[in-house]
Structure formats: structure tokens, C-alpha cells
Amino acid sequence: MESAERLFAALSDTVRLRILMLLAAQDLCVCELARLIGIPQPTLSNHLRTLRETGLVIQEIRGRWRLYRLGDIPGPLRKILAELLEDETVKSDMERLKEYLKEGRVFCDGEAE
Numbered sequence: 001m002e003s004a005e006r007l008f009a010a011l012s013d014t015v016r017l018r019i020l021m022l023l024a025a026q027d028l029c030v031c032e033l034a035r036l037i038g039i040p041q042p043t044l045s046n047h048l049r050t051l052r053e054t055g056l057v058i059q060e061i062r063g064r065w066r067l068y069r070l071g072d073i074p075g076p077l078r079k080i081l082a083e084l085l086e087d088e089t090v091k092s093d094m095e096r097l098k099e100y101l102k103e104g105r106v107f108c109d110g111e112a113e
Contacts, residue, residue, distance in 0.1 A: 027069040
């Protein structure tokens with residue numbers, strides 16, 4: 001029961017849902033997510049910790065960066081997340097991500113990929 005409570009609590013926050021949607025499209029580091037969503041990095045890190053604790057997000061170390069990607073998302077939850085693509089905030093996030101990727105990724109220290 002406790003793991004279900006944590007999962008539902010993690011999904012009850014709009015910012016965390018936006019994080020999941022962005023990570024469904026692209027693995028991203030903290031600074032990229034913070035820039036795309038428009039919140040301070042420490043706040044974003046707290047949200048990511050909550051998502052990691054539920055297994056919805058996985059942290060992967062690549063060189064100097066900690067990249068985040070989706071973890072194991074159950075089928076029914078994937079359907080719900082797909083429906084969020086119609087949300088105006090999510091559409092805006094996806095458009096910002098698309099533009100950001102088109103311009104070339106710039107990681108936290110300003111180094112381009």
C-alpha cells in the first residue's frame with residue numbers, strides 16, 4: 001500500500017507530470033529540465049528525487065552529467081501520460097524542447113553536445 005501511496009503522491013504534482021512528459025521525449029539533465037520548465041534547479045532536484053524514489057525516473061551518469069530518463073512506466077499510466085499531450089502547458093514544454101534540441105544542446109557548464 002505504501003508504494004501505491006508514493007506513486008500517486010508523485011503523480012499528483014503538475015511539475016512532476018511535466019518532467020515525465022519531457023523525459024518521455026528525451027533524456028535530459030537537471031539544468032536542461034530546469035531551463036525548459038522554468039523553475040530553480042534545487043526545486044527541480046527535489047521533484048526528481050521523488051520521481052526516482054517511485055522508479056518513474058532513472059538517473060544515469062554520463063561523464064560529468066547526471067542525465068534522467070523514464071523508468072518503468074506501467075501500461076495504464078502510459079495511456080494517461082499520452083493524453084497529457086493535449087494539455088496546453090505540455091504542448092508549450094514540448095515546443096520549447098523541440099526548439100532547444102534544434103539549436104543544439106548546451107549542458108550545465110555551457111558546453112555544447
